[in-house]
Amino acid sequence: MAEDTRAGFVALIGEPNAGKSTLLNRMVGAKVSIVTHKVQTTRTRIRGVALEGPAQIVFVDTPGLFRPRRRLDRAMVAAAWSGAADADVVVLMVEAHRGLTEGVQAILDGLGDKVPAGQTVALAINKIDRVKAEALLALSQKLNAAHPFAATFMISAERGHGVDDLRRWLAEQLPVGPWLYPEDQIADLPLRMIAAEMTREKLTLRLHQELPYELTVETEAWEDRPDGSVRIDQIVYVARDGHKGIVLGHGGETIKAVGQSARAEIAAFLDRTVHLFITIKVRPKWLEEPERYGEMGLDFRDGN
Numbered sequence: 445m446a447e448d449t450r451a452g453f454v455a456l457i458g459e460p461n462a463g464k465s466t467l468l469n470r471m472v473g474a475k476v477s478i479v480t481h482k483v484q485t486t487r488t489r490i491r492g493v494a495l496e497g498p499a500q501i502v503f504v505d506t507p508g509l510f511r512p513r514r515r516l517d518r519a520m521v522a523a524a525w526s527g528a529a530d531a532d533v534v535v536l537m538v539e540a541h542r543g544l545t546e547g548v549q550a551i552l553d554g555l556g557d558k559v560p561a562g563q564t565v566a567l568a569i570n571k572i573d574r575v576k577a578e579a580l581l582a583l584s585q586k587l588n589a590a591h592p593f594a595a596t597f598m599i600s601a602e603r604g605h606g607v608d609d610l611r612r613w614l615a616e617q618l619p620v621g622p623w624l625y626p627e628d629q630i631a632d633l634p635l636r637m638i639a640a641e642m643t644r645e646k647l648t649l650r651l652h653q654e655l656p657y658e659l660t661v662e663t664e665a666w667e668d669r670p671d672g673s674v675r676i677d678q679i680v681y682v683a684r685d686g687h688k689g690i691v692l693g694h695g696g697e698t699i700k701a702v703g704q705s706a707r708a709e710i711a712a713f714l715d716r717t718v719h720l721f722i723t724i725k726v727r728p729k730w731l732e733e734p735e736r737y738g739e740m741g742l743d744f745r746d747g748n
C-alpha cells in the first residue's frame with residue numbers, strides 16, 4: 445500500500461578505501477560502483493537503489509573526503525559534503541584496524557560543521573574481520589565519545605557480516621512516502637555511468653601509476669538493437685597529446701585490451717551482447733569545462 449512505503453537518501457562517507465563501494469555493492473546487490481585496490485577511484489556520485497521491505501533506499505556514494513588541492517579535488521569534496529547534508533541518513537565508515545585516524549578526525553570535525561545538527565548519523569566500523577573483538581569495543585566507545593552517533597554497526601562489507609542489520613535499520617529511518625524511482629527503472633537508472641566506470645576501472649588496472657590524472661570516461665551513445673544486443677560508444681577524454689599515446693599504448697594494444705575486458709564486464713553485468721566502441725579525445729581544457737563536471741555528477745562551481 446502506498447501509505448506504507450518509505451523512501452530516502454543515504455550518504456556513505458569515510459576516508460578513501462574505507463569500503464564504501466564494497467558496502468554499496470553488497471547493499472544493492474549489483475556492481476554499481478567500481479572497487480579497486482587504489483584510493484580515490486570513486487569520482488562520481490553514483491547512486492544505487494536498494495529495496496528493503498516497503499522501503500526504497502537510495503545510496504549516494506560520495507567521493508573520498510580527502511584534503512582538496514586541485515579544482516577537481518575541491519569539487520569532489522564539496523560534492524561529498526553536500527551529498528551528506530542533503531541525505532536523510534549519513535553513514536560514516538571507519539576502518540576497524542586503522543581506527544580514529546587524522547582523516548577520520550577531520551571528517552568528524554566536518555560532521556559538526558557542514559552537516560545540519562539533528563541529522564541522523566550512524567557509525568559503521570568496517571573490516572571487523574581484520575581485528576579482535578576487544579579492540580572493536582574500545583574503538584566504538586572512542587568514536588561515540590567524539591560524536592553522538594544514532595547507532596553503531598560492526599560490519600564486514602566484504603564478507604557481509606552485519607550488512608543486513610544495517611540495511612534494515614536504514615530502511616526504518618527513512619521518511620514515509622512514495623518511492624523515488626519506479627521499480628522497473630531502478631536497473632537502467634545509472635547504466636551509462638556504470639558502463640563508463642567499468643571502462644575507467646579497466647584503464648586504472650591496466651595503467652597503474654601511468655594513468656593520467658586528468659582522464660575521464662563518458663558514455664556518449666547507447667543504442668539498443670533489435671537482436672537484443674547493445675552498441676555503446678564511449679569517449680576517453682585526456683588533457684594532453686602525450687596522454688593519448690599512453691592510453692592507446694604501443695600499436696593501440698592498451699586501449700584494445702582495455703576495450704576487450706571492459707566489454708566483457710559490461711556484457712556480464714547487462715547479461716546481453718555488447719558492442720563497445722571507445723574513442724580517445726584530447727581536450728586540453730576538459731578540467732575547466734562545466735559539462736564534464738555535470739557528467740561526473742559534480743557541480744563545476746563547487747571547485748572554486
Ligand SMILES: Nc1nc2c(ncn2[C@@H]2O[C@H](COP(=O)(O)OP(=O)(O)OP(=O)(O)O)[C@@H](O)[C@H]2O)c(=O)[nH]1
Nearest residue numbers: 461462463464465466483484485486571600601602
Ligand atoms: N578485509 C576487508 N577488506 C575490505 C572490507 N570491505 C572492503 N574491503 C577492501 O577495502 C578496499 C577498499 O574498498 P572500497 O570499497 O573500494 O573503498 P571506498 O571507500 O569505496 O574507496 P574510494 O572509492 O577510494 O573512496 C578494497 O580492497 C576492498 O576489498 C572488509 O570488510 N574487510
